[in-house]
C-alpha cells in the first residue's frame with residue numbers, strides 16, 4: 001500500500017502526523033511515532049513570550065556587564081522549553097528520526113522574536129508551523145486588523161527562513177476561505193486547520209475560572225472537514241487536518257475531503273504513541289477494502305468540487321437539515 005504523500009513540498013512516507021503536543025518533548029516518543037507509521041512530527045510550540053523573555057534577560061545581563069552570567073546563560077534555563085533547549089530538541093529530534101521534524105512557533109505580533117525562526121532553521125527544522133493563537137478580546141481591534149496581523153507575521157517569518165512555513169489557523173474569521181487564500185498568496189506553504197481553542201469554564205463550587213484542557217472527541221472533525229473540503233484544489237499550499245482524530249475512520253474522512261496530512265494529539269495522549277500503529281493499520285485496511293492502492297486514490301474525492309451535490313456543503317443543505325428531521329440524539 002502506498003501511503004506516501006507530499007506536505008509543504010516535503011516527501012512523507014505516510015499522511016499521519018504527530019501534532020504539536022508535549023509528547024514531542026520525548027525523543028523516545030518521537031522515535032516510536034516513526035516506527036508506528038508517522039510521516040512527520042510537529043514539536044510542541046515555543047512561544048513568543050519565552051523568546052522575548054530570554055532576549056530581555058540577555059540584554060539586561062549585557063547592560064550590567066555581567067559577562068560571566070551571560071556565558072552561562074543557555075545552561076541556566078531550566079525550563080525544558082526555553083529557547084536554547086528548544087533548538088537542542090530540534091537538533092536531537094532530527095538526529096533521532098528520518099521523517100521531517102516540524103518546529104512550531106507561536107506568536108501574536110511582529111517583533112524581534114521572529115529572528116528565532118532563523119535559528120530553528122539552522123538547528124535543522126524541516127519546516128516551521130506558525131501558530132498565531134490570538135483572542136481579539138480588545139474590542140477596538142477590527143477583523144481586518146486581526147487578518148493583517150496574520151499576514152504580517154507570515155511575511156516576516158517567510159523572509160527570515162528558506163524552509164517551508166505552514167500556518168495553523170483558528171476557524172474564527174468572518175471568511176476563513178478568503179483568509180486562507182490571502183495567506184496562500186502571501187506565500188504560506190500549508191494550512192493547519194484548525195487551532196483548537198481552550199476556553200475556560202466556570203467552577204460553580206469555587207467560583208473560579210476552570211482552565212482545564214479537554215482532550216478532543218471524534219465529533220470535532222466536522223468543522224475542519226468542511227473547510228478542507230471547501231479549500232481542496234483551490235490553494236497552492238498543502239492542507240493539514242487537525243482535531244478529533246480518534247480512529248482510522250477520521251483519518252480516512254479527512255483524506256476523502258482533501259487533506260494532504262492528518263494530525264493527531266489527543267488520541268496519542270489518551271492511548272499512547274503506539275496508537276499511531278492502530279491508525280496506520282486501520283488506514284491500510286480501509287484502503288485495501290476499497291481496492292485503492294494508494295492514499296492518492298482517495299484524496300479529495302469528496303471535496304466540495306468533486307461531490308455531485310455541492311449543496312451538501314452550503315446553505316440549502318442547512319435549511320434542508322433544519323426542516324428534515326435527521327437529528328442524532
Ligand SMILES: Cc1cc2nc3c(=O)[nH]c(=O)nc-3n(C[C@H](O)[C@H](O)[C@H](O)COP(=O)(O)O)c2cc1C
Pocket residue numbers: 019020021022043044045046104106131168194195196213215216217242243244245263264265266267269
Ligand atoms: C496537551 C496538548 C498540548 C498542545 N500543545 C500545542 C502546542 O504547543 N502548539 C500547538 O500548535 N498546538 C498544541 N496543541 C494542539 C494540538 O496540536 C492539536 O491541534 C489539537 O489538540 C487538535 O487535535 P486533536 O484532536 O488530535 O487533539 C496541544 C494539544 C494538547 C491536547
